[in-house]
Amino acid sequence: MTKTLVINYSPRKGSYTKILFNEFVKLSKNKTTLSFLDLSKTPPDLLLEENLNLIMEWNMGKTNFSESELLVLANHNKLIDQVIEADNIVLAFPIYNFSMPATIKAWIDAIVVSNKTFSFNPDTGFSGLCKSKRALSIIVAGFNYQPSNEVKEYASKTIQQNFDFIGIASSLVLAYGVDQNRDQIDNILTNAKSEIKGVVNSWFPS
Numbered sequence: 001m002t003k004t005l006v007i008n009y010s011p012r013k014g015s016y017t018k019i020l021f022n023e024f025v026k027l028s029k030n031k032t033t034l035s036f037l038d039l040s041k042t043p044p045d046l047l048l049e050e051n052l053n054l055i056m057e058w059n060m061g062k063t064n065f066s067e068s069e070l071l072v073l074a075n076h077n078k079l080i081d082q083v084i085e086a087d088n089i090v091l092a093f094p095i096y097n098f099s100m101p102a103t104i105k106a107w108i109d110a111i112v113v114s115n116k117t118f119s120f121n122p123d124t125g126f127s128g129l130c131k132s133k134r135a136l137s138i139i140v141a142g143f144n145y146q147p148s149n150e151v152k153e154y155a156s157k158t159i160q161q162n163f164d165f166i167g168i169a170s171s172l173v174l175a176y177g178v179d180q181n182r183d184q185i186d187n188i189l190t191n192a193k194s195e196i197k198g199v200v201n202s203w204f205p206s
Contacts, residue, residue: 007091016178019190088139092138104159
């Protein structure tokens with residue numbers, strides 16, 4: 001049976017993100033082995049001075065870290081291992097101020113690491129090391145971001161770019177306008193659930 005890492009950041013009470021995340025969990029239950037990561041309860045370490053410099057050294061090829069340095073990197077290593085061990089990744093989060101919450105960006109910064117999820121060759125450039133995996137991002141926004149609108153969101157392109165960089169083919173389920181169009185909330189959620197069902201059926205055919 002495949003392994004699916006399901007990640008969510010939905011701390012808000014009555015979260016529509018959590019509703020859609022739970023829909024994936026419900027539909028995929030017993031079709032794949034689920035591993036859960038709630039980033040609102042166990043957030044990634046931010047890239048601060050100590051761990052950032054260690055990661056930069058890691059990306060430059062350092063491997064002989066001391067025990068104290070490995071302790072600093074423990075959170076990052078755990079998150080990377082979860083990605084490496086998974087066949088599929090589902091990431092659910094809301095849009096804050098046109099982009100992803102800082103916690104989601106911190107998760108990305110933790111798992112995009114040289115010689116773990118991507119490699120670099122001077123002759124051929126960058127290459128993703130996770131090419132056998134698939135990902136789904138479930139993204140919810142209060143504002144109705146549409147191609148015709150002047151106001152844009154940058155979360156969906158950012159997450160797709162990072163998955164693509166490490167070799168993961170990804171798709172999106174976008175639930176826009178849950179606050180702006182409250183009179184349409186049932187339709188918005190129904191359409192998103194239908195898209196999630198389509199992904200589940202594609203990933204785990206009977």
